[in-house]
Amino acid sequence: MSERLLVRAGVLALPLGPQRADILCEGGRIVAVGRDLDSPGARVIHADGLAVGPGFIDVHVHGGGGHSFFTQDRSRIEAYAAWAPRNGVTSFLVSTVGNGPGESEAILQALAPVVGSTGGAEVLGFHMEGPFINPARHGAFPPGMLRTPSVAEWERYAAAAGGAIRQVTLAPELPGALPLIRAIERAGAIPAMGHTDATTVESARGFEAGIRHVTHLFNAMRPIHQREGGPIVAALLEDRATCELICDGAHVDPAPLRMAYRVLGPERTVVVTDNLHLAGQEATSGRFAGEEVTVSGAKAAKADGTIVGSVATMDQHFRNAVEFLGIDMATAFRLCAANPARIAGVAGRKGRLEPGFDADLVVLDSDLRVRATVCRGEVAFDGLATELTRD
Ligand SMILES: [Zn+2]
Incomplete structure (x- = not known):
């Protein structure tokens, strides 16, 4: 079971258009998408100024x-x-x-x-x-x-x-x-x-x-x-x-x-x-x-x-x-x-940033270069060089 992960303040690529919000992941799934989510003890990716989309x-x-x-x-x-x-x-x-x-x-x-x-x-x-x-x-x-x-x-x-x-x-x-x-x-x-x-x-x-x-x-x-x-x-x-x-x-x-x-x-x-x-x-x-x-x-x-x-x-x-x-x-x-x-037959669990979907995420900078990638709630690539903190 993967730990809790909070992706904070990214600009999310949502079906209705980009929106600044947090994503909370637990057990390999997205459990919440919204503003100012709180999750004490979670690992945090600070995505301010970055774009976040489905992997x-x-x-x-x-x-x-x-x-x-x-x-x-x-x-x-x-x-x-x-x-x-x-x-x-x-x-x-x-x-x-x-x-x-x-x-x-x-x-x-x-x-x-x-x-x-x-x-x-x-x-x-x-x-x-x-x-x-x-x-x-x-x-x-x-x-x-x-x-x-x-x-x-x-x-x-x-x-x-x-x-x-x-x-x-x-x-x-x-x-x-x-x-x-x-x-x-x-x-x-x-x-x-x-x-x-x-x-x-x-x-x-x-x-x-x-x-x-x-x-x-x-x-x-x-x-x-x-x-x-x-x-x-x-x-x-x-x-x-x-x-x-x-x-x-x-x-x-x-x-x-x-x-x-x-x-x-x-x-x-x-x-x-x-x-x-x-x-x-x-x-x-x-x-x-x-x-x-x-x-x-x-x-x-x-x-x-x-x-x-x-x-x-x-x-x-x-x-x-x-x-x-x-x-x-x-x-x-x-x-x-x-x-x-x-x-691939996985549209019910992958390809969207929605609660219940697999926590597969990619974080991109303004040049659309990959800064971090999350696979099933685990940080699989971390190019952010920012401090991953525990709140
Ligand atoms: Zn081929």
Whole structure:
């Protein structure tokens, strides 16, 4: 049981607009939000002049801080979870897949025990990016690891993960994809369209079958053509679907991001990092899926120029979202916390600053830089350098 924590006098990012108030946390939950709260003996974070919002939730991340999720070593996930709060991340989906069905099952089985663990950022479950994706849009994934959609194979993955797969990225135009989409939805996970060469019509069939989310809109999918809108136009026009935007400035130019946001609005936009293990590292090169990658700026790419993932951390994506999309801070918190909470299936307990919700908080300064992060009521990152006092 975590101790009592009082976050005093921050400007809170609340649904009805910013408001100066205190937040009292106890037992890992928010127990009160209001003015001049009193709690003798509580640990205090003095947030005067700082902004406080719900902690960031990243539903598409492959690692960071030198730790990769393409592993059967659960200590890598735990090490990432301990590192991520410095970027304001308080929970995440482990985005992973193996090189072949046997390895995918082994990874899911090996990592399943960390789901729900709370040493730092909380592991909310898995996002399987593949293997049922289109070889024509494989992006950074080696073509040899891709699979034809199979309900039986999906059921083996779901069992290996102990039912903790929350999101599955697939290409709806592949043979057998539609029954697979229905099976994923029946299992309570989110079928997501991505790494796809679908036409507008094929995309629509996918949405009819149950696709409700789109993995990194624009990237690794058929581009827009004036006579074949493809998955991007279909996704923008599909009111039932949320869409991921990678806001690192390298994956997508700010102008198309802004265009997409104009259509999607604050309810349907989900900011994700697609971070590699190289995120937040000094290293300028590394390996991904057995190939050498080079980092320059926010971009990590293979020798042929294929972008393999982002290295800009979540707090940078948050700042970019404000700038690129032309939104205010409270709206950016919806895109980085409340909306991803729905994808991860935790909207009932995460993504909002309300009594009863998990005490997952991020404190930002006026430059929107992370000054402190609280995970389930525990201070997981303290960059305030102010005195934490007992009243
Ligand atoms: Zn990815």
